[in-house]
Amino acid sequence: MIKYIATLAPLSLIACSQGNEPPPEAAPQDQFWAALSSHCDKAYNGALVSSDEADADMQGAEMVMHVRTCDDDTITVPFHIKQTGEEWNRSRTWVFTRTENGIRLKHDHRHEDGKSDDVTMYGGDTADAGTATKQDFPVDPFSIDMFKREGLDVSVTNIWSVSVDPAGTDNAQYVYHLQRSTERGAPEDRNFRVVFDLTNPVGAPPAPWGFGTDTNPPAEE
Helix, strand or coil, rough: HHHHHHHHHHHHHHHHCCCCCCCCCCCCHHHHHHHHCCCCCCCCEEEECCCCHHHHHHCEEEEEEECCCCCEEEEEEEEEEEEECCCCCEEEEEEEECCCCCEEEEEEEECCCEEEECCEEEEEEEECCCCCCCCEEECHHHHHHHHCCCCHHHHHHCCCEEEEEECCCCCEEEEEEEECHHHHCCCCCEEEEEEEEEECEEECCCCCCCCCEEEEEECCC
């Protein structure tokens, strides 16, 4: 972890002074981290753009992401959804963490009373350097074990991808993508993709369930 703190602190200063753009010689994951960090404290509207039948009830739903907390080691991004005729669902938070070998993505799922869902803190670590704007997170052993325990064997080949453009970029977007495929052993293909417009910030939503007004990151498994 120390080596990332050492490289990321200067990147943060450069991002503030040069339009959130780290130097081109920076490692791709450092550039990705700086790009996501450049949106800290901002919220953005988004929408489902994929068309899997499994997500039919999310078609047309209101969606807001909020880059709520940022430091050298952890970034939390609550993902709020309001389906037609329902109240806002504030159960989901994407948690990005720097590790010794890359970046980790976890999904913190809570109930409205703040208690953790039975299926929570799943995700994975980057397996390669990725790019300055896109990182892939193959499912990790912890998540595979949990999915099997909870009867979600269809999820054991999941790969999550996140793309993000730095603040100030023309047509900037944040894209969250879940994929699984029969080629990798899944019983059927899966494609869930949401896109957020990073050029037009909106008002920050309330805290995600379980966090009230605190700014502490969700607990790791």
